[in-house]
Amino acid sequence: KAALYENLDEHTRVSFKDVAGLDEAKTEVMEVVDFLKDPKKYTKLGGKLPKGVLLVGPPGTGKTLLAKAVAGEADVPFFSISGSDFVEMFVGVGAARVRDLFRQAKEKAPCIIFIDEIDAVGRSRGKGAMMGTNDERENTLNQLLVEMDGFATDKGVILMAATNRPDVLDPALLRPGRFDRQIMVDKPDLKGRIDILKVHTKKLSLSPDVNLKRLASQTPGFAGAEIANAANEAALLASREGKKGIEMKDFEAAIERVVAGLEKKNKVIN
């Protein structure tokens, strides 16, 4: 079921201007973009490029978006899979999937392989499994390590992965030549939230009373995904009432809804 290959055409293509805030993270991944555009320029002097970039940060902060933007900016194919997809797989399927993913990617290089929620498959080995048993997740992780060691970056395949639990990852994943770069993708500050609001209200019809700066100050602790969600909710609320433009109070009602949703979610977790 998991679609491995996402062909980001002109409608779904993401660029850096779609990623608001995250200036530092963008600067850091710029190097990857540059490399994917012209791998030879970098390897001519014999240097080795990073193979794997780990994006670390809370849910909804734009890690997937940033990885897609790297592919978009470099104009290369984007292969993605979620670590949690592997967990449900039958014996042997996870490892075969990993092999298949790398084989396809090598054929399309230069390109990006993105593994979301890598912690689902990349937790430390040897924990939880009974003595002597080699559980399916470990097989998948081992295959991933084998594949990472088996390809040379000069082919132009760059691995990106996302997690909000870097602490549980198997140290083998973080060794040099694997995910040896970590980039923080944090929740936005006030300015970041203003920028994210700008991106997500660009195509909306706003009434003149809308003040994005004030809305940003009403959304402390929101991740980008929650801000995007609130903007869309505001548009729906205003449409339902047949308004010509989305008003400040629609945004405020939408923000309340998102906050209520978050509180509910936290209750379930705690």
Ligand code: ATP
């Ligand atoms: P998860 O860890 O839950 O997979 P994530 O960090 O990968 O989350 P995304 O899936 O990239 O988050 O973000 C979800 C959506 O939220 C994006 O598609 C986008 O609409 C919006 N969003 C999140 N962060 C940003 C941002 N910095 N700028 C603009 N939009 C953002």
